[in-house]
Amino acid sequence: MQPLWLDVFRRPAVVPVRRFDRTLWTSRRVAAADAQADRISVATYNIWCDGTHAEQRYRTIARLLSEHTPDIMMFQEVTETARRVLLEQSWIRERYYSAAVTGGYAGNYGMVLLSRPPVTEVTYTGLPTQRSRGYLTARYRIGGHTLTVVGIHLESGKTAVQLRDRQLREIVGSVRDDRDAVILGDFNLRDAENGILPAGYCDVWPALRPGEPGFTEDTTINHMRYDMEDRHRHVRFDRVLVKGDTWIPESIELVGREPISAALPRVFPSDHFGLRCVLRRR
Template identity: 25%
Template sequence: MGIASRTLKILSYNVSFREDLEMDKRMEAIGDLIQLHSPDLICFQEVTSRSYCIFQQSRWWKLYRCSVTEKPTYRQYFCLQLSKLAVKSYIRKPFNNSIMGRVLCVAEVEVQADMPLVVASSHLESPCPKWDKMFSKERVDQAKEALNFLKKDVNVIFCGDMNWDEELDGQFPLPEGWVDAWVQYRPGENGWTFDTKSNQMLSGNWPLQKRLDRFVCNLRDFKIRRIDMVGMEAIPGLSYCKKKLIDMEALPGLSYCKKKGKNKKLMVPVLPSDHYGLLLTICIK
């Protein structure tokens, strides 16, 4: 089936670097989502050397072309792009101001003649409350730097974990002609991809409900069909004990497991990641 007669799907997913939290089974669950939705392009954030190796050994991996030849090294949290389409060019551009080594990944993929499509992804600077550093200025500057770099292209999708918080960062700095896919096509829905209430794996954390992950687009020859959230279901039969960070009662369906003394830990389900993934569907106009 030719591209002109079907849709294109792009998946963006922060897969969580937590190697101590059922890494193998979580990455297998993400692989199940890939096989279910069959995205044409995948943009991962927080890939580690271990999760990279798990992906490489998965059945779905051979269906994709990996945009990079090197693999993540120890304690490096990598942005990774994969494509079923031919990749005409690929750039990894470090941000000028990143303390955390964050980069902009840009791939031009071959859709059809005279119809270029650029898919860019990143993991913008993360807030660090423990350091008393929220890195809002760095994050805003990185968003502007990325969009300025991409402005020359006529069909652009920029996605990833933007770590964006309107209360700290203001409105995302979209140039004229760009749209935020969730705002445009799911109006009235919160779109929280990091949600300590609905993602029970995060139960016991400090409350946080934010739309950290986003797709922003500037498309001349394509149109957005839909955007969906994925990875919202717990992995069947899998749970773990975690430290209860805040004083709260167990949510329905959860139970506590006791340690020696007065300390308690919370028994919670395991989801594919602490973030939900986003799946964007586009088609030619």
């Protein structure tokens, strides 16, 4: 099968940045601003595009994230329904900028950025892929330093090892000149593929929680994920990578490890767990 993307779709495309204005989300050109922060929190969540209890799951994800209100959130597998549910949350409308690539050529593999600090530019770049994959890049000015945050969703499947390697090399190359960068999202990497992780980046989970597996797909806990294929799976697909001298990883935790309700004990917010990570200024 040939890669889905043509060259025209693989050039970075500017994504409108929107802010909620009383009754609707409107495009807003964000003036270059130097946000001040000693700590920033980032989150990534593959929220599963399947329609199973979709709205209930998405609302649960929104509620879980509202307990910590991460500064920068990246979501994968965002459908139009998921985007609507996220953007109708009052706490998101009041505090966040949004940038979304959903529907159309993204299909069920849409991506959404929600950001409290002003974001100077957001772009979306398609990857060589058979599954509508790409990456969302957001650039910030925080405390006098530029920070680039890249949300990614690499190809899935055991047979796609070489394609994932190519995709990741392309993403890393896109920020090679950036001093400080965070790459987070669904890497779809198994432990045997850890050798393709880029030099110079800190893989935050094993750095801060050595000895803890950090599985983001874990059928021992997530019965919904087990029921999907009737077999066990324990993998750390979702990751946060950090490079540079300005921001030091301080903490990282899993999100969404409980059923969405007592009435639905085998339904979880997603087939993945999310990640929330706090970075501290050096």
